Amino acid sequence: MRLDARKAVKTLRDRNVLPDQCRAALLVGSAARGWSNRRSDLDIYLVSAEPWAGPDTVDVRVSLDPDVVRQHTFHADGCDWDLAYWLDTQVDQMVAKVSWAEYDRVRADSNDVLLPREEAFLGRIATCVPLLGEDWVARRRAEIDGSAFRSVLVARSLGAAGRAIEDGLGQLEDGDLHSSMISARLAFGHTVDALLEERGEYDSYAYKWRPRRFQAANPAALTFDEYWDVETMRDFDRDDPKKWINNILTLCQDLALKVEV
Template identity: 40%
Template sequence: MAETITAADGPRLIGQLKEQGLLPDSCRCVYAAGSLVRGWGNATSDLDLYVVTDDPFVWEGEADFHPVSLEPDRVGVAVPQFGALRGDVEYWTTGQFDQLMAKISWEEYRSGRDTGATVSQIERDCLVKLQHAVALDGADWLAERRQQFADSAFGRTIAARSLDLADTFAEDALGQLGSGDPESALLTAKLAFGYAADALLAHHGEYGTTAKWRSKKYRAAAPTVLPFERYWEIETMRTYDPEDPGRWIEDVIGCVRRVSMEVEV
């Protein structure tokens, strides 16, 4: 188990950023996020840090960038060492955060546009990590953004998009099963179930961008419509019978349908 990062680590980490020339003279906020903040880290976990400035920060030395559908259209990334921990430091501007919040506003959601499709994976990761972020500097700025996020339509957007995909794959799985293709139906049913689980998590305020932390988030959310034990039974295919794949697939699709009835979109 790796160490858990808290606000008390702020002076040390801020100092190390400065020593490596990776902290601008003026910034709105520096915060830590990700698995090491939630206490889920391990020996190979990266330390995720976010540095927020009014203007784009350019540092000397090696740099990488993540493309985003914002203005500016890229986010700087540095990968320094913090003692034994490998860092992943992203540099965002306040303007980019303004644009992100506009994308997940209730106005956008109610417009009927597929707002989920306009938020890239990098942008979604940034938003999800806000929820449990810890300020190392600029706590007021972070608190304001976290409240904006909590008041946004992000959860409803993720739930709606995940449910739509779950329903689509569920129908496909039944069609494949009916046509005598149980192997394809099995794989498609697993996809449907994964999206249904993500929708249920979003309904309970736990947002996933990949399956990597789904079990952890599921335990934290503790939904009653599909308790963890039942979820894990399906996720691990514990009751799957190769001699009767149709029964398992139809059972999984039934769970997907129950989740669809539970989640509000």
């Protein structure tokens, strides 16, 4: 699916859902990356100076001031348009959260820096398609590129992988093979996310796009075929689950050593 920027802006204006002081309108998500299909929604971020006061909105919480982002959905041109209204000052706050001055490895490891919605916003700036506000996007991309955002996400994923590895080993020692398998799969997912984030492929909470993100990142430490074999449990033997679990946990430990925070 390809979206015509002028037509999209006209649609937003005709429906009176484009803020008067809109500083940027960004197509994000799968449609921005050319990964969407005929059933996909259009995800659009609208950034303005003043809070949106339009009708039929749903408030979702963020850890910012103000602490809500308003959302609105409508159907046009055969698909749903999902709009999220952000304030420019909220973007300032998110960028400030990941500044080098604020960077703390321990806090990043504990996943206590950004909410998923905030992380997704900053990560999608790199791959968005500006419908309005190209200069705004260029400025924000430069700010994020120069921040500790990548390191925050890599540290978060490695921390989650490490905890899952420890869980898997403990469960394996205790004979709890079912739980240990789940922990091994979690450890592998977080480790792969760290590999991708190191190379600037963010949006890890969108699990369904991990294969696409992997192909885009093309990390040197792991081939796509190797990744896909584990993701699909190709070598798993029901008669010897311990072998698969040990192999995956060892692989995660080896890969983690190759990732720079």
